[in-house]
Amino acid sequence: MKKNKPKYMQIIDAAVIAIAENGYHQAQVSKIAKQAGVADGTIYLYFKNKEDILISLFEEKMGNFVEKIEEMIAGKHSAAEKLLIMIKAHFQMLSDDHHLAIVTQLELRQSNKELRLKINDVLKGYLKLIERIVLEGKETGEFSIDLDVRLARQMIFGTIDETVTSWVMNEEKFDLYALAPSVHHLLINGFGSREC
Amino acid sequence: MKKNKPKYMQIIDAAVIAIAENGYHQAQVSKIAKQAGVADGTIYLYFKNKEDILISLFEEKMGNFVEKIEEMIAGKHSAAEKLLIMIKAHFQMLSDDHHLAIVTQLELRQSNKELRLKINDVLKGYLKLIERIVLEGKETGEFSIDLDVRLARQMIFGTIDETVTSWVMNEEKFDLYALAPSVHHLLINGFGSREC
Amino acid sequence: MKKNKPKYMQIIDAAVIAIAENGYHQAQVSKIAKQAGVADGTIYLYFKNKEDILISLFEEKMGNFVEKIEEMIAGKHSAAEKLLIMIKAHFQMLSDDHHLAIVTQLELRQSNKELRLKINDVLKGYLKLIERIVLEGKETGEFSIDLDVRLARQMIFGTIDETVTSWVMNEEKFDLYALAPSVHHLLINGFGSREC
Amino acid sequence: MKKNKPKYMQIIDAAVIAIAENGYHQAQVSKIAKQAGVADGTIYLYFKNKEDILISLFEEKMGNFVEKIEEMIAGKHSAAEKLLIMIKAHFQMLSDDHHLAIVTQLELRQSNKELRLKINDVLKGYLKLIERIVLEGKETGEFSIDLDVRLARQMIFGTIDETVTSWVMNEEKFDLYALAPSVHHLLINGFGSREC
DNA sequence: GATGAATGAGAATTCATTCAT
DNA sequence: TATGAATGAATTCTCATTCAT
Numbered sequence: 001m002k003k004n005k006p007k008y009m010q011i012i013d014a015a016v017i018a019i020a021e022n023g024y025h026q027a028q029v030s031k032i033a034k035q036a037g038v039a040d041g042t043i044y045l046y047f048k049n050k051e052d053i054l055i056s057l058f059e060e061k062m063g064n065f066v067e068k069i070e071e072m073i074a075g076k077h078s079a080a081e082k083l084l085i086m087i088k089a090h091f092q093m094l095s096d097d098h099h100l101a102i103v104t105q106l107e108l109r110q111s112n113k114e115l116r117l118k119i120n121d122v123l124k125g126y127l128k129l130i131e132r133i134v135l136e137g138k139e140t141g142e143f144s145i146d147l148d149v150r151l152a153r154q155m156i157f158g159t160i161d162e163t164v165t166s167w168v169m170n171e172e173k174f175d176l177y178a179l180a181p182s183v184h185h186l187l188i189n190g191f192g193s194r195e196c
Numbered sequence: 197m198k199k200n201k202p203k204y205m206q207i208i209d210a211a212v213i214a215i216a217e218n219g220y221h222q223a224q225v226s227k228i229a230k231q232a233g234v235a236d237g238t239i240y241l242y243f244k245n246k247e248d249i250l251i252s253l254f255e256e257k258m259g260n261f262v263e264k265i266e267e268m269i270a271g272k273h274s275a276a277e278k279l280l281i282m283i284k285a286h287f288q289m290l291s292d293d294h295h296l297a298i299v300t301q302l303e304l305r306q307s308n309k310e311l312r313l314k315i316n317d318v319l320k321g322y323l324k325l326i327e328r329i330v331l332e333g334k335e336t337g338e339f340s341i342d343l344d345v346r347l348a349r350q351m352i353f354g355t356i357d358e359t360v361t362s363w364v365m366n367e368e369k370f371d372l373y374a375l376a377p378s379v380h381h382l383l384i385n386g387f388g389s390r391e392c
Numbered sequence: 393m394k395k396n397k398p399k400y401m402q403i404i405d406a407a408v409i410a411i412a413e414n415g416y417h418q419a420q421v422s423k424i425a426k427q428a429g430v431a432d433g434t435i436y437l438y439f440k441n442k443e444d445i446l447i448s449l450f451e452e453k454m455g456n457f458v459e460k461i462e463e464m465i466a467g468k469h470s471a472a473e474k475l476l477i478m479i480k481a482h483f484q485m486l487s488d489d490h491h492l493a494i495v496t497q498l499e500l501r502q503s504n505k506e507l508r509l510k511i512n513d514v515l516k517g518y519l520k521l522i523e524r525i526v527l528e529g530k531e532t533g534e535f536s537i538d539l540d541v542r543l544a545r546q547m548i549f550g551t552i553d554e555t556v557t558s559w560v561m562n563e564e565k566f567d568l569y570a571l572a573p574s575v576h577h578l579l580i581n582g583f584g585s586r587e588c
Numbered sequence: 589m590k591k592n593k594p595k596y597m598q599i600i601d602a603a604v605i606a607i608a609e610n611g612y613h614q615a616q617v618s619k620i621a622k623q624a625g626v627a628d629g630t631i632y633l634y635f636k637n638k639e640d641i642l643i644s645l646f647e648e649k650m651g652n653f654v655e656k657i658e659e660m661i662a663g664k665h666s667a668a669e670k671l672l673i674m675i676k677a678h679f680q681m682l683s684d685d686h687h688l689a690i691v692t693q694l695e696l697r698q699s700n701k702e703l704r705l706k707i708n709d710v711l712k713g714y715l716k717l718i719e720r721i722v723l724e725g726k727e728t729g730e731f732s733i734d735l736d737v738r739l740a741r742q743m744i745f746g747t748i749d750e751t752v753t754s755w756v757m758n759e760e761k762f763d764l765y766a767l768a769p770s771v772h773h774l775l776i777n778g779f780g781s782r783e784c
Numbered sequence: 785g786a787t788g789a790a791t792g793a794g795a796a797t798t799c800a801t802t803c804a805t
Numbered sequence: 806t807a808t809g810a811a812t813g814a815a816t817t818c819t820c821a822t823t824c825a826t
Binding site for chain 2: 023024025106107109110111112113116120134137142143144147148150151152154155157158159160161162163166169179182183186187188189190191192
Binding site for chain 4: 819820821822823824
């Protein structure tokens, strides 16, 4: 399997750096190859074409992210707790990898529609996970029985994504990870000041 | 002022259609010119370059959107009501203009980073408006005194934006406008089922 | 019609020279453009792609060749005379244009199969003309009633083509045009020395 | 001598099949190696470079063809008879090997000029043989004393070659071998219907 | 002898922008 | 103002050949 070959990950990691530092359209194959320390042609021994590098990049980085979250929330009993763990993991992952954050939040979004559709396929796994947590929250009574699952998913993902993008665009000046509890609290309780 | 010349808006409207129908990267200047019924060179009498068309497009369409909202919420007294009006207006505007929805939610996002930064400048007016409403809610006691304004703004915009994008990507199969009250309710009250 | 535009023929003529002097594979679009005195991009205002230049080249040069021959033989009464006129015209045309001879006999043959098939479409008109002359010869009794038309056409075209190619490969050392009567005589009478 | 090593012919035969099935430009060294059941690098133990495979291919297939013909016509006394034997042998050889016919008539012709010149060197033995037969015919009085030997050779080779190419391009729908006597008759007697 | 992973040179084409009319 | 023909820079991918094992 090609993923065992050391150069496969070597090229993907080089692509993340090259795109983060040069921008999506200025990250030519030759730049990625140079960053990876291989010849241009070598890229094509491991990837069908340039687009394939980007899709693989996303799969490798996001693919095991969903798996990791699932492991982390496996034993937890409340949906709220699971949600918090997920938000923390999401923020942690991107806080930890400066280059990856730039690539996923800014650069990869300017790829063409076709590529974005394929990226969306990868994202679907994550969105499904969010929906499962919401559904569970409704079943246990933690969340309102009237909660629209799709809407909730959109609010969760939209808020997380907008927060990360905002953090990246502000040059990561604030502590993203530290925001997790507040974001979580807002999602669960809203803006209202009602004291019960 | 160039905006008074009839061809200025003619070209912007042509750009919206050309981009929506062909995609961002396939909307060449010559296609926009053809759609507008002018020669390629004429474009450059009204716009500095291609990027300038897109920024102007965003300014024209979003610019008066902020003004319109401000008028609509002028007399209202609660922040919650203002928020609902804004969400409704946002959903209404994009429901009403199929082409514009595709352009702002999908196509313009694949522009380069530089252009997106300029678009963000335009967006700032909208984000400021959101922040003003949140702040007012805190001051009147409607919203929690501990509410982080920036976070609230990110949640509001992220949720609205993700909802619209999801609607566009699902080929606008559901009624976007009808979702406004639910979105509003979630933002204010969260997912929690607490009955007081 | 694009053929009236001066640059159309200018580019075709430049292609003949560039290919003759550099060889088919070394005649890059940029070389053709330079030879024609236009920018690379200008080529694509007149031709769909590189292949289209070559097909057009062949059409322009061979297309009117068939028409010209038809005019020249219009009034003649014997098939043998028509054949002689045709052979002379064929030899004349290539004797007159050194570059064109190299291109049609040597360089264009190393194009890919697809292009060669299209060239063959153009050639078909010529082959049909040959067959018409043969058929006429049979009808008038000049040629044997048993003569296989296709075979005769292959012999005529094969002999002419091989003679020209041999002439080009020998760096055009001998007088091609002067060979026409001998070739004609051989085709009509064969090698035999039968005296009747 | 390398020709005694089994892999030498194995690679040449693989090249014939690979070229016939994929076309000249799509018959990469790696495809030939795969067809031959050896590694890419192994090719270079037996051949200097890719061109060398093709020249060797032509030498092996055409080289012994000339020798074979010489044996077959050794005892014959008339030039006409020798010519007939030669035409039959030529048609037979290509009728028998479908792949070889495609390679020699269509694919190898799109090689570059340099390679074609080398192939012509190999062909020269065959052309010399044709000239010897023609010369002999003139000496014995079978053929006209005025017959131009080179021209006759061009007519013979041109006709045979065009006939075979036509047969290959028509997907070998007719019986090539059966045409030999007619072709032979036309070469000797021409199209004329003169009855003596 | 045999392997096959790695190399790296080389070329067609697009499209935003200009400027003579 | 308006035109649209002309410009020319810029980049992915292929494949013959090598050489360490």
